Amino acid sequence: MTVLFWVGGVLLALTALPAAFFFALHLGTGEPVPLARAKALYHWAVVVFLGTFDIAIFTKVVQGIILVW
Template sequence: MTVFYWVMGVLIVGTLLPSVLYLLLYAVTGEAACATRARVLWNISRVFALLGFNLLIWGHVAVGLWDIWRM
């Protein structure tokens, strides 16, 4: 599970930080392309966060069912 947490953390932070950077660039310059990139990276970051949450929940469900049926 530790590897899973690290991979998901790197994916989420790796898209969240550039999103914040592009949002700041948009606030400073007013360039529409920066706003578009910030929005896309923010959406990708949300997808990774929700994917990680879903995998975590269903992983625990699968392990619980495996433990029940193994007995």
């Protein structure tokens, strides 16, 4: 489980930090291209976060089913 959180955290950092950078770049320049990149990276950051959360929850559910069985 620790490996899952480390991998999820690293992937989240690799997607969320550039998203914030590109959004700040868009705010500073007003160009539409950094905004498009920020949106794409933000969506991937959400996918990584929700996927990690989902895997963690279902791991606990499966462990509980195995214990009851």
